[in-house]
Amino acid sequence: MNTVPWLTILLLVPAVGALVVACLPRRLGTLAKQLTLGITLAVLVLAVLATVAYDPKRAGFQFHQSYDWISTFGIHYSVGADGISLVLMLLAALLVPVVVLASWDEADGGDTADGTSAGPGGAAAAGGPGGPGGPGGPGGPGGSAALAGTGGEAVGGGGTAVLVAAPPAVPPAAVPPAATVSAQGVQARSRRSVPAFFALLLALETGMIGVFAATDVFLFYVFFEAMLIPMYFLIGSYGPVKEQAQRSYAAVKFLIYSLFGGLLMLAAVIGLYVVSAQHLDHGTFDFATLRQLDITPGVQKLLFLGFFVAFAIKAPLFPFHTWLPDAGAQAPTGGAVLLVGVLDKVGTFGLIRYCIPLFPDAADYFAPMVLGLAVVGIFYGALLAIGQRDMKRLVSYTSLAHFGFIALGIFAFTSQAGTGAVLYMVNHGLSTGLLFLVVGFLVTRRGTRDVGAYGGLAKVTPVLAGVFLIAGLSSLALPGTNSFVSEFLVLVGTFTVNKPLAIVATCGIVLAAIYVLYLYQRTMTGPVTRAENRALPDLGLREKLVVAPLVALIIGLGVYPKPIIDIIRPSVTATYADIGKSDPAPTHPVAAHPAAQPGGHS
Amino acid sequence: MTDHPLHYAAASGVFSLSWLLIVLPLAGAAVLLLGGRRTDRVGHIVGTIAAASSFVLGVVLFAALLGRDGDDRALSQHLFSWIPVNGFQVDAGLLVDQLSIVFVLLITGVGTLIHIYSIGYMAHDPARRKFFAHMNLFLASMLLLVLGNNFLSLYAGWELVGLSSYLLIKFWEDRPAAATAANKAFYMNRVGDVGLALAIMFMFATVGSTGFADVFGAAAGGVIGYGTVTAIALLLLLGACGKSGQFPLQAWLPDAMEGPTPISALIHAATMVTAGVYLIVRAAPIFNETQAARTVVVIIGAITILLGCVIGCAYDDIKKVLAYSTVSQIGYMFLAVGLGPAGYALGIMHLLAHGFFKAGLFLGAGSVIHAMDDDQDMRRYGGLWRYMPITWVTFGLGYLAIIGFPGLSGFFTKDRIIETAFDKGGTSGYLLGAIALLGAGITAFYMTRLFLMTFHGKARWSSEDPEGSQGQPVRHPHESSASMTGPMIVLAIGSTFAGGLFVLGHSLQDWLEPVAGEGVEGVHTFSPLVLTLLTLVVTIGGFAAAYLRYQLRPVESVAPADSEVTLVTVAARHDLFANTFNETVAMRPGQYLTRFLVWLDLVGVDGLVRGGAAGIGGLSGRMRRLQTGFVRSYALSMLGGAVLVVGALLLVRAG
Amino acid sequence: MNPANYLILAALLFTIGTVGVLVRRNAIVVFMSIELMLNAVNLTLVTFSRIQGTLDGQIMAFFVMVVAAAEVVIGLAIILSIFRTRRSASVDDVNLLKY
């Protein structure tokens, strides 16, 4: 038992960092980058230390801390880590510095920044402290206030009429002169605030760590929702410069989708609180306490659905996924990596952490539905991925398929499948993260996500192509890469309890091969058809640094996953044991315990 | 219950080094891939040394095995615990036994030869380093496949050889054809892999382990139900078909010839494609338990034999012909191993022999192609024997070996298979035997055709400068460099004597007996002598037919149009419409489904969401019109509200 | 006579006032209608006070009158200012604010 409040430290460092970086003026962009990199690396180190300090043997939460927060509602600031959350925190802590490094030159809109985007310069132009009266407003300085007012109103009314036609769309530029801004002014404006970007990343990291660390349902919810905001701004203000409308659309879609799910979950959260209040003398949000309650099945089902929909949107599972391709395509590379790599894991994490232990009966009841959705998702995502031309959308759809596997593993209720699923969350973060990064590199080089714009790059940029292939192979779960271990665990675990489903799901690996290699074929092989592609630079040193750790982990965890498995397994096993699920014994067991006879076994 | 009959001794002494077999080539690959351009100059050296050293180690282990007594030649080495999840314990472990060591020797031996060959063959290729890196990677994967001591390790190797094969097929990636072929190969292999994976899951669900010892122990113990065993066996077979290009998954193998010729020799002739045979023999205890599965194996083998032969006759591309010959030869192996204990050893025997002569043939073909400026069309060859004698001789020996010329490997191995097929007895026995026999004849025909079209007859090319040549391609054939001819010679020697070696005193059969079970000498349908003569006759028939057609009569330098040839030929030229079938059954529907889903996702699923949002927006747009700005309408709405509230409350009161 | 009748009369007056608010355009008249409603209430109060036999109702009526007077002051001021701007007292003319 160590007394170091690891998790609180892990939360504070990036949070404080975010504040500091946010306060930096725009010109200190470089400093912001360095600072952020330092902070995130520090977090990574801390996370690793915490993992070392973590003792897989001990059951229950470790590094547990709990303080009253809102006693009226029995809300605590209470954090703790079990194997499941620990590895996910580790993943987050790892990916963020990678992303920081990857976004080094892209945060400010980079070279792709074009005239239409505007920045701080506008303030000065429009007259900062210079008192009122920018030149020539609607009414004009002269003329009667009242009439000007009404006139202005009339204009407003007109604007209104226009906007009813297209409700959510961003309003058409009200004033044509927008175009007449001087060119250099534009250049000055087209830069985006670098410190803000990195501050958002840090805020996001805080949220991600918090959501995994929370052991108080309310606290979890708070992080769950709060996490959305930075990501929303990352997509909306740092997405593709030229696609303002689309990125706004994607950002709003992402936020509203998640909020909608979140609010349904809020209802369930409150419901849970009320139920606890009825069972105990006072309501509580403490996870450990809540999982002891035996809630009536009827109520369980409702609460389960409340949580499940939120998580299914977040993950996302099949029918709730349509925000992901948009968000994935419009988010800046770094954002996309974190979005799919970590944020979405919150959904699957929630499934295994909250849905199952809190509502075992309901979980049992709905398991067939979830499994169904999962398998559908596997094929649906894969087929759609095959059909995409936008590379980032394609990768997003592959994730849909992968989340299918994860959900499958979670709801198969065997320790193999469950462990596989959690391991899958980590692996998917690595492999898809790497895939997004490489795609991002391509996009920054060529400024387009359209597969058709590439081809034959293997000759031009061999290293990039190689990394791309490795990421792809990991994504199709080739043995020797990390994903194989998790995917096979999920499948074999499912197989022991539900053969037909497992068999169908296994057929999905063929499709995986197709969407990965077909993409590789279209982008990397064949003759170089387009002139622009002939002279693309290969990965630079920074980019190599970015991908190196991921590649290393992909291979490393493929060959020797034991350390991580040993962290995950006990927690997962305990989770299922809690709800009275145990692995089915083989029909004709042979080796009592293979591990017992190291050499001789097999 | 760990008292199952099978138990492997723990590896010790020199055998504890067996992991080096895999790691050496792997290290080679790693160095070359990570080293990048810096290692360009030494690439081929490093690669070859890695392969060679692995071979040497293999020989040492083999010798050590010889040193042990017969029933103690299976040593298992536990490396580390790979995937330990409660009941599911998978170790990374190796198994060196009679079967795997044989494969080790084949793989590393032929592999090394082909490495040497490639030094010359790829001399002018800018990416030669990458080539050797991938070759080393392949060796490592293949060795993992044959050395793994549990099915999951085997599966890992299984898919990794698929990867290396993919990488090497598309080695010249700027050729779209190559890339497509590579993808096709990977996809079809994945289909097979699904089978293997499912088989493994079945094993775990049944036995609770994926280790050879446990699974085979249980199988041999007969504790597993017949249905389960059959299911497992059939799933294994599916995997085997995918990897070995057997019917119905054969279509990828010919396309794989897009890869450099050494690859065709190593991967798509000698080693990888025979992994299916290895799998079945390795899983002998399982197949022994299920007659049904074995029958399926035999049938597939038989079908594939004919399919390969027939198509082999129709192609003019030298490599494609060899590819289909490979397909049919592996058909023979499947046929053999499908015959059960009687055939396992024969299958392996033919596999090894085939490894030699087919590799030799491919290398020879490569040397020819090299000489003919990468032209693979035999119709533009002819009379080459004069220009490249060594190739001619070595190729010739390989050719004689494959058609089963008395005394050469093929003669021993193939005849034994035919024999055993007849010995199976019953109608099925006759049928299989007949097919095998027929196959031998056709093999003789198309191989002779190939040999004659390539090396004999009058040259259908010209060494004159363009105006001198009457529309014929200009070629300046020459013998290949020593680094290429050397391996060819070695392989030629191998293909000459290997067969004999194996057969003499059942040496190989006895060696494999602990793994494959002893080949029960069933009653002979025909006496071996009769059968041998019969085979010879058929073979000579095939030879004669080819000789008449392609030696005594001139060969057109362009293939006759489909209209001028028999339907059979047309069909054969189109791979018996295998690809057409795959496309219409799998590919096209898949594409349509994909397009449909893309549309559905956009319009349907997302449409619902966007529709909902738009709906609310529209509602809002209409509702705000109620806010007319007229005080009196506001008052009216208030009054309405008031009336409603009053009414409602009075209603409540009444109710 | 039955005091209930007064209640009905008051209800009628209240309704008339309400209708007046709805149908008349002239702000002054609308306002007068509101006053009518208030006075209808006064009548109700007085009647109830009669029925209950307490004086509270009558006292309340006085309160109401005072409040009404105050309302008049404010109301007329507002209406007047509008009238001076627009030269019209029609409530339908003031609808710049809408939607």
Next chain:
Amino acid sequence: MSVDNHLLLAQTQKITPPSIEYSSLSPLLIVFAVALLGVLVDAFASRSARRVIQPVLAGGGFIAALVAVAVLHGRRAVLAAGAVAIDAPTLFMQGTILVFALLSVLLVAERQLDSSGGAIVASAAITPGSKGSTAQRVSADMQTEAYPLMVFSVTGMMLFVASNNLLVMFVALEILSLPLYLLAGLARRRRLLSQEAAMKYFLLGAFSSAFFLYGVAFAYGFAGSVELGKIADAVGTVGKNDIYIYLSVALIGVGLFFKIGAAPFHSWTPDVYQGSPTPVTAFMAAGTKVAAFGALLRVFYVAFGGLRWDWRPVLWAVAILTMVVGAVLALTQRDIKRMLAYSAIAHAGFLLVGLAGTNTDGLRGSMFYLVTYGFTTIAAFAVVSLVRTSDGEASDLSQWRGLGRTSPLLAGTFSFLLLALAGIPLTSGFTGKFAVFQAAIEGHATPLVVVALVCSAIAAFFYVRVIVLMFFSDPLAQGPVVVTRPTLTFAAAGVGTVATLVLGVAPQPLLDLANTAASSGFVR
């Protein structure tokens, strides 16, 4: 007749002057006195002097009253012959009202915003469009009567939440409303809109108060008294001619629903919010809501508590309608103030959800929610008043494009406030929502909560759209100017924002306050 005379005599003999504990009424009295003082000041002080004295006076008055409220805490009594009730909820809400009034005074007193004076017109009497009006747009003068009017209105509000007697409540209603009618018409810019707002507010307000009064009358007819306690007793006793009480519940409800801006009595809200001077709008949005809800809670908990099961369905219906109307209609608004108005309607709906719980948790939740909402909305309107073009506030949303680029701090603050209104965690908005929804589910109003959550999702959409506008789209070439000097507005906005943050992160103290207030309950 004689009976009457005798009765009259009997009455006259029994009259005894009610005893009044002035100390307990001190907050009311202080504010009232300040109001009168304000009138005198306006009458005698010089124009320039007033501009200084009035705000100080008002502000000082409010502070003094706050102190009084603080001193009174724990007091619990019915005073002035049952006219006024001083109890924990009353004091809580009076305190809240005073704080909001204080902030609003800051906004009104702001004089740096415009070319010259603040948001209040120099002389309301000058006809818009005439020569004078052009001149007065730039005159440094202002209608200082605004201050006393505000103070009067505050008096009304404080009395409104304290009144234990329907008649007093009616009077309070008028005291709080009449000044507001006038204030609505005092905007310096866009006079026409301002006057129109005033007139609509006035006519509709008067209209609704007539309904309220009619309800009072029926209550009297039913219970023979207008004291809440007595009414409650009467409700308790069965077998009376109870159609009156139902009528009175309905009609009083109508009057109060109008004040809180619940649908279908909301139609005045957007117009008035948009037309009024922004500081006044802020004052209305925050103060009036507290006052009206205070009264609503008191009436429905104390007087009509016995009929809970009868009026609950109606309340549900109104709540749902209000939330839907507010959330949906806000979607397509193009004027920022108008949008905030509809958001105010939606929030009224959420508050009603808390009320629908009809339990102490509901009381606690509603009171907490009122505080959080008030702070946020005042801050929001303060920010709105900072973004200006040459003809006053740039209230048209399209003018806010790219504000995040041109003035990040302001845009950031506003976004934060919007997120608070949307109810994102770590803002007071979320805590408030949580409090009321928890109460509702506790009170078996789960379906209502689900509707509320769906509506908040819809509502989130338009809040978020403003953020999109400010941050994700490009600034206009001649965009609005963000005034950077006004210290008072900054102060108000700052206080509001900080409160929003603090109440989101550490709401416990206020919750405790609300909790004690709620659990001690209404005196009767």
